[in-house]
Amino acid sequence: MSRRLVAGVDSSTQSCKVVVHDAATGELVREGRAPHPDGTQVSAQAWWDAYRTATDGGLLDGVEAVAVGGQQHGMVTLGDDDELVRDALLWNDTRSAGDARDLVDELGGPQAWVDRVGAVPVASFTVSKLRWLARHEPDNAARTATVVLPHDWLTGRILKDGNGFQRWVTDRGDASGTGYWSAATGHYDRDIVRLAFGRDLHLPEVLGPAEPAGRTADGMLVAAGTGDNMGAALGLGLRRGDVVLSLGTSGTVFADDDAATGDAQGYVAGFASASGGRLPLACTLNAARVLTAGAALLGTDLPGLDELALQAEPGAGGLTLLPYLDGERTPNLPDATGTLSGLTRGNATPQNLARAHVEGMLCNLQFSVGALQAQGIPVERVLLIGGASASRAVRELTPQIFDVPVVVPQPGEYVGRGAARQAAWALTGELPDWPRADETQLPAPSDPRAGARIREQYAARAQHP
Numbered sequence: 317m318s319r320r321l322v323a324g325v326d327s328s329t330q331s332c333k334v335v336v337h338d339a340a341t342g343e344l345v346r347e348g349r350a351p352h353p354d355g356t357q358v359s360a361q362a363w364w365d366a367y368r369t370a371t372d373g374g375l376l377d378g379v380e381a382v383a384v385g386g387q388q389h390g391m392v393t394l395g396d397d398d399e400l401v402r403d404a405l406l407w408n409d410t411r412s413a414g415d416a417r418d419l420v421d422e423l424g425g426p427q428a429w430v431d432r433v434g435a436v437p438v439a440s441f442t443v444s445k446l447r448w449l450a451r452h453e454p455d456n457a458a459r460t461a462t463v464v465l466p467h468d469w470l471t472g473r474i475l476k477d478g479n480g481f482q483r484w485v486t487d488r489g490d491a492s493g494t495g496y497w498s499a500a501t502g503h504y505d506r507d508i509v510r511l512a513f514g515r516d517l518h519l520p521e522v523l524g525p526a527e528p529a530g531r532t533a534d535g536m537l538v539a540a541g542t543g544d545n546m547g548a549a550l551g552l553g554l555r556r557g558d559v560v561l562s563l564g565t566s567g568t569v570f571a572d573d574d575a576a577t578g579d580a581q582g583y584v585a586g587f588a589s590a591s592g593g594r595l596p597l598a599c600t601l602n603a604a605r606v607l608t609a610g611a612a613l614l615g616t617d618l619p620g621l622d623e624l625a626l627q628a629e630p631g632a633g634g635l636t637l638l639p640y641l642d643g644e645r646t647p648n649l650p651d652a653t654g655t656l657s658g659l660t661r662g663n664a665t666p667q668n669l670a671r672a673h674v675e676g677m678l679c680n681l682q683f684s685v686g687a688l689q690a691q692g693i694p695v696e697r698v699l700l701i702g703g704a705s706a707s708r709a710v711r712e713l714t715p716q717i718f719d720v721p722v723v724v725p726q727p728g729e730y731v732g733r734g735a736a737r738q739a740a741w742a743l744t745g746e747l748p749d750w751p752r753a754d755e756t757q758l759p760a761p762s763d764p765r766a767g768a769r770i771r772e773q774y775a776a777r778a779q780h781p
């Protein structure tokens with residue numbers, strides 16, 4: 317019997333990656349990729365162009381079902397005829413920070429938001445972007461009939477191309493990042509939409525985990541899709557006690573846990589997973605690109621940065637980088653910039669500067685793991701994924717700074733794999749039991765006390781609102 321093929325798309329901040337898997341075994345058959353434009357506002361059309369380039373040359377030949385995992389939270393505004401009203405504002409665009417603060421106050425404070433939608437909005441959330449649009453671009457706001465998320469738009473675009481589009485849809489996972497859908501009730505909170513935007517909007521229908529979005533004219537099933545972090549959770553097949561540390565454009569830490577978290581401090585968002593449960597998650601704006609910036613500062617490349625960082629002592633001779641290069645979301649410091657502190661004539665070396673970039677980026681995320689723990693999420697081991705998980709320095713320093721066993725799943729596109737697994741679920745009606753990826757456990761640090769010293773040095777200088 318010939319095998320059945322499914323595809324998963326990771327339409328994330330920097331690129332579009334498409335993987336084709338065997339629906340029954342999960343074996344990777346082939347893959348394609350294409351870059352996305354830089355910037356924190358982007359025409360959604362660029363995601364379609366990248367998807368077409370990534371799938372060019374017959375990548376989807378014989379594929380029976382596809383699903384899209386996409387960067388969360390972005391606001392895609394559509395007019396009456398579904399035309400794009402303006403460029404999408406992405407999750408890492410901080411112009412709506414003041415709008416988020418206003419909305420928090422107007423609803424009655426952080427706890428009111430946790431009670432209504434499971435999370436306290438920051439600039440990243442779609443709800444804050446809605447308020448920004450209503451306040452700053454009234455003409456575009458007036459033209460906006462429908463608001464969808466990046467993965468919803470690409471899902472609809474695939475169906476439109478194949479003449480199978482019926483309606484805009486999303487899934488629980490991505491809907492939970494809007495700030496106007498509650499994982500607890502399973503419904504949109506229309507009063508919050510009206511509070512943010514001044515009137516109601518047409519919003520995508522929220523599908524269940526295995527519910528298809530439609531079929532293209534040539535018969536390819538299109539599944540609901542999800543947010544990229546929810547896709548990664550499905551692709552990794554997480555167990556209780558597993559916490560993912562994803563180092564892409566964003567840094568995220570999350571767990572697949574049924575517990576309904578409620579963090580009124582706003583560090584952990586109570587998102588939904590793609591499989592019907594919950595996905596408590598904390599996200600930083602600064603991760604892999606802190607290393608790129610450090611390499612540029614030192615006039616080297618990423619392997620060069622690793623080499624230098626690994627020549628320095630833990631603590632970088634007292635040098636600390638607060639890595640808020642793009643502002644920050646966790647902690648919520650949207651207007652912050654990076655700060656290098658503790659610089660002396662004695663520690664001013666390229667090696668210490670390189671190490672401070674890696675330590676600062678990781679310490680910032682280690683704080684988020686603490687926030688997950690404070691919500692009662694067990695942290696027995698950390699699974700390191702995302703582009704910067706390839707960094708030698710990251711691999712050596714993560715076990716030290718996080719002080720828990722750290723494993724690296726074999727290199728792969730886990731968001732795409734999770735989306736493909738969802739596509740197989742929609743196709744066959746059953747979530748396939750694909751084997752977990754082989755894992756490499758990273759060596760424990762040779763000096764077990766060094767991690768605590770690095771964390772203390774960082775914490776003494778970090779600013780938390």
Ligand SMILES: Nc1ncnc2c1ncn2[C@@H]1O[C@H](COP(=O)(O)OP(=O)(O)O)[C@@H](O)[C@H]1O
Nearest residue numbers: 328329330331564565604618702703704706707
């Ligand atoms: N060896 C490496 N060391 C450090 N960073 C790396 C390495 N390889 C890739 N990256 C970084 O990973 C990032 C892309 O990761 P990815 O998870 O695909 O991001 P996203 O999903 O946000 O688009 C880029 O910023 C790239 O510089």
Ligand SMILES: O=C(CO)[C@@H](O)[C@H](O)COP(=O)(O)O
Nearest residue numbers: 328329387388407564565566
């Ligand atoms: O905003 C979040 C999570 O809440 C980000 O994780 C985005 O979903 C973008 O992800 P990457 O492009 O960095 O994978």
